[in-house]
Amino acid sequence: MTDDFVYIDEFVPGVRWDAKYATWDNFTGKPVDGYLANRVVGTRALGTALIRAGEQAKGLGFGLLIWDAYRPQRAVDNFIRWSKEPEDARIKARFHPNINRAEMFELGYVATKSGHSRGSTLDLTLFDRRDGALVAMGGDHDLMDVRSHHGAEGITAAETANRQTLRTIMEDSGFNAYEAEWWHYTLRDEPYPDTYFDFPITANITDTDPARVIVAVG
Numbered sequence: 001m002t003d004d005f006v007y008i009d010e011f012v013p014g015v016r017w018d019a020k021y022a023t024w025d026n027f028t029g030k031p032v033d034g035y036l037a038n039r040v041v042g043t044r045a046l047g048t049a050l051i052r053a054g055e056q057a058k059g060l061g062f063g064l065l066i067w068d069a070y071r072p073q074r075a076v077d078n079f080i081r082w083s084k085e086p087e088d089a090r091i092k093a094r095f096h097p098n099i100n101r102a103e104m105f106e107l108g109y110v111a112t113k114s115g116h117s118r119g120s121t122l123d124l125t126l127f128d129r130r131d132g133a134l135v136a137m138g139g140d141h142d143l144m145d146v147r148s149h150h151g152a153e154g155i156t157a158a159e160t161a162n163r164q165t166l167r168t169i170m171e172d173s174g175f176n177a178y179e180a181e182w183w184h185y186t187l188r189d190e191p192y193p194d195t196y197f198d199f200p201i202t203a204n205i206t207d208t209d210p211a212r213v214i215v216a217v218g
Contacts (some may be wrong), residue, residue, distance in 0.1 A: 034072030071116035
């Protein structure tokens with residue numbers, strides 16, 4: 001891991017995390033290449049902005065829970081291979097009920113070159129600091145459907161308001177929203193806008209293979 005990357009789960013006070021792609025609870029149905037530990041990594045700039053976001057959320061009675069941040073390019077390549085495999089009815093019903101796997105790329109839910117791999121994009125939600133429960137957002141992480149869009153119809157007024165609260169917190173803290181996914185934000189002034197990294201996420205920095213650090217594109 002490069003010096004400009006940190007473990008967000010220890011860098012940002014009070015943050016919670018559930019690194020979905022390190023688990024079996026994601027749209028591929030199993031752990032994804034490059035996620036060797038359930039930890040969350042990102043640039044220092046991302047972590048610093050998240051500290052601001054966490055403070056604003058705390059003032060409103062909320063905390064931040066992160067599902068994903070930095071994503072190795074090999075994980076994206078894993079998604080591409082997965083998209084060519086036969087459909088799984090259980091996975092489809094939960095994560096992409098109204099589209100086929102290949103359409104995820106066409107509709108912008110998954111990218112062959114992901115902003116996550118640049119280290120300053122993340123997926124997150126809010127939790128209630130009183131009881132730790134996740135705030136109702138009208139759909140789960142990685143639900144690839146119009147229901148996940150900002151301004152989507154078919155969700156309650158409270159769920160719409162909760163999405164807007166998260167968006168306000170993140171935009172005030174220096175992030176841009178992604179209109180197709182209410183949970184997805186990118187740091188406005190990201191430090192590596194043209195570089196896609198490919199080091200694995202490991203339990204400790206010393207476990208990282210230094211020979212596989214960067215995939216640069218220009």
